[in-house]
Each structure stands twice: as structure tokens, then as C-alpha cells.
Amino acid sequence: MEAILGILISALLTQNFILVKFYGICPFMGVSKKIDTALGMGMAVTFVMALASAACYGINLALIALDLEYMQTVVFILAIASIVQVVEMFLKKSVPALYKALGVFLPLITTNCAVLGVVLVNVQQGYNFLLSTINGAAGGLGFTLAIVLFASIRERVNKTECPECFKGFPIALISAGLLALAFMGFSGLSIF
Template identity: 60%
Template sequence: MRIVLIFISAILVNNFVLSKFLGICPFLGVSKKIDSAVGMSMAVIFVMTMAGIITWFLNLLLVSMGLEFLRLIVFILVIAVLVQFVEFFIKKTSPSLYEALGIFLPLITTNCAVLGVALINVQTNYNFIEAFVNSLASALGFAMALIIFSAIREKLDLNDIPAPFKGTAVALITAGLLSMAFMGFSGLVKL
């Protein structure tokens, strides 16, 4: 039952973008088209899940050697290597997606949501299964928020919006409203 609660909590209640406000740069930057949002979502799901798993094991190694103070540096290095792998893979398999993602693909390295999930897994003393579920669910929550936001932004482009609200202004207002909608899930799960 605890695994299910962690899964639901990571997707809805503690959504990295809409509740914790982590990973806002790719959220705002890649959400203009659904195609690029889906591509970025797949990349983030892979990187965030793998980073959560690998850093959990590395944390065990660091703790056993008494080197916990190196945790942040090691975690950042793992994330950077994973992002380079994803960037290479996307560049080879889908050049159009690689072009659409542009600068935001390498920015996954500095996406605080990826580092956040690794640190949360360690700080909450999750066992391996819990860390895996939290990493995957957090990534799915990030993807869900990104795709929903992208769909809304595409619909907004078809509407007549007053000039002062066009572009970033309406995007930020929409993100705020979406965040408020997700606040409704806050009483759903208590861990």
C-alpha cells in the first residue's frame, strides 16, 4: 500500500513542476508544441528514473565509505552523463526532435527536478523499490504536467488574446491556474 501512496503522491500531490516548482525552465520553454513536449517528457522520464536508481546505489556506496559530503557532486555527474547519453540517442534517432528541443535538451542536466528526485530518495530513506517508484512517478508527473500545459498553450494560440497577455504572460497565468488546480489533490495522500 505504501508503494501506491508514493506513486500517487509523486504524480499528483507532490508534482515537481506544479507543487514544488522545480524544473520550470523546460516546462515553460518546451511547452509551445505537443510534439516537442512529448519528446522532452520521454527524455526526462528516462533520465529522472535512471538517475534515481543509480544515485540510490551510489549513495549506499558513499555512506559505506563515509563520503556523504560528496553526494551532491556525484549525483550531478551521474545526471550529466545520463543527459549526454540521451542527447546522443535522440540526435541519432530523431534529428527533427533534437532540433525541436534545442537548448532545452542539454538543460535537463541542470533541471533541478532530476537532482531533486535523487536527493528526495536519499533524504527520505526510501528502500530501492520505493526510490524506483518515486523516481518513475515523479518523472511521469513532470511529463503529465508538461503535456497538459503544452496542450493548453496550443489551444490558447488559436484564441484571440489581448495584446498585453500574449506570449509569456498568458503562459505564466495558465501555469499558475494549473498549479492551483493541482493543489486540490493536496489532501489526497498522507505519507
């Protein structure tokens, strides 16, 4: 239980996937212009990250058994790509409402390094099946938290005046920097 709580706190706050570890910056900058799209992306990423963590735990066991550990990167990314594809097809057929909400984000997730990142971290840390899945889900929630906060800042920033050459991405990056500064405050936080 302690381990689970520790993973949750660290994935959400102290080791936030985006603002501290820099995984998944591309969608963070790309899909954060509006709060509701940011939330949709966050949910889709969380879903895929949890699934990928669970699946890759099994795949990694198989790779170790076959003595093929050097194939990890190749196999993991293929697994992630297939998971995204399957999830997309499944949602389209069975849960059209959810597909409507998340569908456009799904293809982008394959190349979201948060997903491959969490899988590789799980393997490095030697997490068991439960902890891997929780770490995946918690990492996704951390991603959602950061991207929604950032989108709400950006909605306001875009309405304000700023020097010509800072328009667009530079000012967004600087706001992200300030958000990261705020999250640094959590770094001293430790339980147990």
C-alpha cells in the same frame, strides 16, 4: 505495495513535481509550446529520472561508506551529466528512431532540476532501491502529465488576444497558475 501506490499517487497528483513542488520549471516553460515536443521532453525526462534515481541510490551508499556525504551534490550532478551523455550516445548508436524523437531534449536534461531534485528527495526520505527508482519514474510521469496538459492549454492561449504587456510568458505563467489551482484540488486526496 501500499508504499508503491502511495508514491505513484503523490508523484503524479498530490505532490506533482512541477505544479506543486516547482522542480523543473525551466523546461516546463521552455518546451511547452507544442503538445508533441512536450510529450517527447516528458518521455526523455522520465527515462533519465528513473535511471538517475537507480544509479544515485548506489552512489549514495558508496558515499556513506566512505564518509563523504558532503560530496553528494557534486557527485550526483556529475553522475546525472554522465548518464545523460551515455544515454545520448547509446540511443544514437542503437535506437536511432528513439534518438530522433528524444535526442534534442537530452542535453537540456542535465540542468533540469527535477532530476537532481528527485535524487536528493530519495536520499532525504531514505527510500530503498526499488522505491527510489519508482519515485524517479513516477516523478517523471508527473512531469509529463503536467507539461502535456500545459502545452495543450498554451496552444490555445497563444491564438487568443490579450493585453500587450501580458503577451508571451506572463499569460503562459497565469495559465500555469490556473492549472496549479486545479491540481490543488488533489491535495486532500490520500489513500490508506
